[in-house]
Amino acid sequence: MLALDRVSKTYPNGVQALARFSAEIRQGEIVAIIGGSGCGKSTLLRAIAGLDRASSGTVILDNEAIASPHAKIGIIFQEPRLLPWLSVADNIGFGLADAPAAERREKVARALERVGLAEKAQAWPRELSGGQAQRVAIARALVPQPEVLLLDEPFSALDAFTRRDLQDHLLDLWADTRPTLILVTHDVDEAVVLADRVLVMRPRPGRLFDQIEINLSRPRDRNSPLFENFKRSVLTSLDRSLDRSVPDRDATQGPGQAMWW
Amino acid sequence: MSSDAPVLQQTSEPAESAAAPSRLARYARPMLGVLLPLTLALGWEFLVWRGWSNGRLVPPPSRVFATIVDLARSGELVRHIAATLWRVGLGFAFGVVAGTLLGAISGYWSLARRLLDPTVQALRAIPSLAWVPLFILWLGIFETSKVVLIAVGVFFPVYLGVMGAILIVDRKIVEVGRTFRLSGPAMIRRILLPAVLPAYVVSLRVGLGLGWMFVVAAELIGASEGLGYLLLDGQQLGKPAQILAAIVIFAILGKLTDWLIEIAAAPFLRWQDAFGRTRGA
Ligand SMILES: Nc1ncnc2c1ncn2[C@@H]1O[C@H](COP(=O)(O)OP(=O)(O)OP(=O)(O)O)[C@@H](O)[C@H]1O
Ligand SMILES: [Mg+2]
Numbered sequence A: 001m002l003a004l005d006r007v008s009k010t011y012p013n014g015v016q017a018l019a020r021f022s023a024e025i026r027q028g029e030i031v032a033i034i035g036g037s038g039c040g041k042s043t044l045l046r047a048i049a050g051l052d053r054a055s056s057g058t059v060i061l062d063n064e065a066i067a068s069p070h071a072k073i074g075i076i077f078q079e080p081r082l083l084p085w086l087s088v089a090d091n092i093g094f095g096l097a098d099a100p101a102a103e104r105r106e107k108v109a110r111a112l113e114r115v116g117l118a119e120k121a122q123a124w125p126r127e128l129s130g131g132q133a134q135r136v137a138i139a140r141a142l143v144p145q146p147e148v149l150l151l152d153e154p155f156s157a158l159d160a161f162t163r164r165d166l167q168d169h170l171l172d173l174w175a176d177t178r179p180t181l182i183l184v185t186h187d188v189d190e191a192v193v194l195a196d197r198v199l200v201m202r203p204r205p206g207r208l209f210d211q212i213e214i215n216l217s218r219p220r221d222r223n224s225p226l227f228e229n230f231k232r233s234v235l236t237s238l239d240r241s242l243d244r245s246v247p248d249r250d251a252t253q254g255p256g257q258a259m260w261w
Numbered sequence B: 001m002s003s004d005a006p007v008l009q010q011t012s013e014p015a016e017s018a019a020a021p022s023r024l025a026r027y028a029r030p031m032l033g034v035l036l037p038l039t040l041a042l043g044w045e046f047l048v049w050r051g052w053s054n055g056r057l058v059p060p061p062s063r064v065f066a067t068i069v070d071l072a073r074s075g076e077l078v079r080h081i082a083a084t085l086w087r088v089g090l091g092f093a094f095g096v097v098a099g100t101l102l103g104a105i106s107g108y109w110s111l112a113r114r115l116l117d118p119t120v121q122a123l124r125a126i127p128s129l130a131w132v133p134l135f136i137l138w139l140g141i142f143e144t145s146k147v148v149l150i151a152v153g154v155f156f157p158v159y160l161g162v163m164g165a166i167l168i169v170d171r172k173i174v175e176v177g178r179t180f181r182l183s184g185p186a187m188i189r190r191i192l193l194p195a196v197l198p199a200y201v202v203s204l205r206v207g208l209g210l211g212w213m214f215v216v217a218a219e220l221i222g223a224s225e226g227l228g229y230l231l232l233d234g235q236q237l238g239k240p241a242q243i244l245a246a247i248v249i250f251a252i253l254g255k256l257t258d259w260l261i262e263i264a265a266a267p268f269l270r271w272q273d274a275f276g277r278t279r280g281a
Helices: A041-049 A088-096 A101-114 A130-143 A162-177 A189-196 A225-244 B004-049 B061-073 B074-110 B108-123 B128-139 B142-168 B171-180 B184-221 B226-238 B240-268
Strands: A002-008 A016-026 A031-037 A056-061 A074-076 A148-152 A182-186 A197-202 A207-213
Touching: A002 A041, A016 A041, A016 A056, A016 A207, A031 A041, A031 A189, A031 A225, A031 B184, A041 A074, A041 A148, A041 A182, A074 B171, A088 A130, A101 A130, A101 A162, A130 A162, A130 B142, A148 A225, A148 B004, A162 A189, A182 A189, A197 A225, A207 A225, A225 B240, B004 B061, B061 B074, B061 B240, B074 B108, B074 B142, B074 B226, B108 B142, B128 B142, B128 B184, B142 B184, B171 B184, B184 B226, B184 B240, B226 B240
Parallel strands: A031 A182, A031 A197, A074 A148, A148 A182
Antiparallel strands: A002 A016, A002 A056, A197 A207
């Protein structure tokens, strides 16, 4: 389990990006984080990844405090961030440098197959399309089999069609080992398609505003009325989060009262 | 991807027909650059041949070429080239090693940069030839002072190139290394080194260019062999053809060694996605 306990972050320039963010995330859960621009979503993700340290509060994964990057936590950024001097296959195997060569080759081959890029194994990153590059980034993060995978707007630079394709892909891959997924997104549709629970954040300072359980079985039908309902709930909550006249509710409340309004 | 196939077929045809003129252009374009000097040289040759000029101070290409052949026959040429190459090679090696080490330290370790860099920059501001008298006093007139002078010339561009390249390595890529928990040495080997390689190759080429510049200076100051000596000898004995011969050989050697670096680096830089690449430069 991943426990965030009053995680706060104030940047050296005085910006309070994150204030007392608390949440508990079950192993294997898919959580979407949504909120207005600048409300601290990336900051939160970087604190969980151990890339930046929280100013106060703790991130605890399986009874272990996270202060620096951890083997059990993988991250996918908004850009693919492939290493341009490595072939696609070597990029995917980047996190397996310590594994025996045969095992590495085998895992990379399987991952390539899994993301549908087997014939691009020896290509350079510059030869990939944006969607293909992001799939390589997903494979690279998944190959070491992290327990928690963080995704910071991973599909936001892609067109709607490719995005859907990759969302399905991601769910597919997730089903293999069922890591915890924490996904930052601006796309309500994406949040409702993927997540078991949507956390809505509110800016200045960034904090938890609301959470919405998405009780829909998978695979989800994007056109079903229930799906539309959940989308509407998330949208409404998002609107309210940006409306300064709406007071904070106690963000530490359990998920049970998610639809309190 | 099956969906790629029709797109590929569509574009392949015009691409192929475009390849033919571009192949022509590839050979024709360098020829364009040769046109001007070639015309001038032939024109001058013609003028001297017709007797419109005696070509005493500006010998025509044929006379320069004859001088080179003469020097080669007597074995002098090889001796001079070897002496110069040896000096440049040695100075370049020392300069590169020192520049790379110090540049890497300053780039990687900010405390070292604060300690070291101001001094290096101050030294860099001194025109390197100003060291010559001191080097001669300290190290004598022979090989050591020459090699050191060349090494100093090579050092600065390499130092600056390495340090600068490390400082501007993309934080985003370094973060990828961090998320995979690379240790310090692994980070250097797997992220920093490949990331700085393109800039490093450029700094080596700049350094080599300066090395050639400084070998001339060093040999003009006092040498009994070397291409710079040929220059000086040609001046003192009034043999402009010999001076021009030495200059031509300098040009050829400079271009050749630069090209060697380029060739040696090319396999490591195939991944580059840069403007110059698409231009077949
Ligand atoms: N390195 C930094 N130094 C100073 N302030 C920062 C830094 N990074 C982010 N901030 C500030 O912290 C706040 C939260 O930033 P963050 O990047 O976490 O937002 P976000 O929710 O990810 O926004 P977006 O949806 O636009 O990506 C913003 O006000 C931003 O200006
Ligand atoms: Mg962000």
